Amino acid sequence: MGLLIPIVLVLISPSLGWAPPLPLRTSPTTSQTETPPPASEEEPITATDEEIRKPLEEKVARATLPAAHTPAKHGETDGESWVAQRTMVEDYCGWGWIKKEKESWRQARWIALEGTREVCPLPHTYLPRPEDDKNYQYRFYGSFAPYRAYEPQADVWVDVFILKGFMSLGPAKEEIRRSPPAQASSGVNRFAERGANVR
Amino acid sequence: MGLPLQAHDVVLISGGPALRSFEKFKKASHDKYWGNFIDSALTRAAELKKEQPREDQIVWLVFRPSYTSRSSEDQQDYLKIIEERGAMVGLTPIYFDNKDQLFTLLRRDGSRDKPKISRLEYFGHSNKKCWMFDYSNRVDGGALEPLVVHVDDLEKISGSSFTPKAECVSYGCHSGEEFSQRWRMVVGRPMVGAVGKTDYSDGGMPKLSNGKEGSWVY
Structure with missing residues (x-):
């Protein structure tokens, strides 16, 4: 009986899912490294093109830590x-x-914010992403610019505040649910019925 | 022996790039490459040099402040690179810092010092109402009033600064939807502009964006 157990194991071993036999040395084999890469039909990029179009690495200095x-x-x-x-x-x-x-807040003005170099950058530049201070409040120091900013999506002019300093006041109690300005940037085309400006 | 031909100026205008600190996280992110409006203008200059009358001169106007601020952000001297690339096609940039300076540069009387303009082409950010030289550079997603040529500003450009058959092209987005028509009405010369967006991302001359039914119109 003791001799029968190894004999039975040898007989049923192929059905146990062991690895298949290795191919013979004479079997045809393919090797990735032996296959030459197909020749490119595209024209090679010249050094000049490469130099002109090569995008530069992003060098925006912005906080990256969650904290x-x-x-x-x-x-x-x-x-x-x-x-x-x-x-x-x-x-x-x-x-x-x-x-x-x-x-x-009903009397509040919508602003585009302009930082002052080497004095005060925009508050959200300290955060990983610009939207990370959404609905946060600040005390701003500075002044309104004598010029406006053009908002191209809505075609409106908005006020510009030049920031000289700020204090964080923390998250707001509630979101301001009010639409920013939406009037057209220009009135009626007064040149439509006039000749061209040839003078 | 005939009189020498009257020389004219061909004016190419390059607007400025956005800052990546404003644009980096947006879905439609602009100006990953800083030199879109430089390379395209210089590509066009090389084309025009082959076509234009020999006596005409190409004048290349470049909006300087946005390249200065992008230089600070990327820690590269882009003004130096702009001048080097201009030299490769025989051009020296003439910088302007606001729209009033641009209007002065475009004021011509046909004299030897101020020859009339036979062609004007713009490369830069725009929408249907205006050219925006500093789009998303000093304020996020917008452009400052002194640095925008709005349709209401066009009366500051005189049609008499141009030759009677002058051709104008704006390679910015959406110019063909209103700006071109207002230019023709106010300045009195036709301007080709795009209906839809234009795409500078492949380098060289801009083309109409894929996926939109855009076209070039007068």
Whole structure:
């Protein structure tokens, strides 16, 4: 009986799923490395083309850690101030709403925000992504620019606030559900019934 | 012996690139490559040099501030690169910093110093209402008023600065939807513009974006 067990095992072994036998040396074999790569029919890129079109590596300095956060205070934080709430509208130029301390949010103005180099960058540049401070409030120091910004999707002019400093006020109690301005940037074409400007 | 032919200027205008810090996270992200409006203008300059009368001169106007700020962001001296690339086709950029400077550069009286313009072509950001030289560069997703040529500004460009048969082209997005018509009405010369978006991503001359039923119109 003791001799029968190894004999039975040898007989049933092919059905146990062992690895198939290795091919014979004479079997035809293919090797990836031996196959030459197909010749490209496209013209080779010249060194000049390569140089001109080569995109540069992104070098935008922006916080990447999840723990990154906007500083509590930055830039010049003295003088007149405004309360501002970051609001993002899809495909619409601008930063959010801004108002004086005693005004209601219904009186707030929609602004495009312009930073001042080496004095105060925009608050969201400290965050991994621009939308990471959505619905956060700030106290802004600076002034309204004498010029406006053009919003190309909605074809409107919006106010520009030049930021000199800010203080973080934390998350807002609620989102501002108000549409930004939407009036057309230009009136009736007064040249439609006039001759060309040839003078 | 005839009189020498009157020389004219061919004006190519390059607008500026957006900043990647504004554009990087957007679905429709602009200007991954900084030099779209430079390379396209220089490609066109090389073409025009073969076609135009020998006495005519190509004048290349470049909006400087956006290249300066993009240089800071990318830590590259793009103004130097622009000048080097211009030299390869025999052009020197003439920089302008706002639209008033551009209007001054376009003011011509036909004298030797200020020859009339026989052709004007624009490479840069635009929509149906305006050319935006600093789109998404100083403010996110928009352009500042002094750096935008809006249809309401066109009366500052005189048709008398152009030759009677001058041809104008805007290679920006959507110019053919209103800007071209207003240009023709106000400046008095036809301007070809795109209905739909234009695409600079393949290098060289821009083309109409794929997937849209765009066209070039007067």
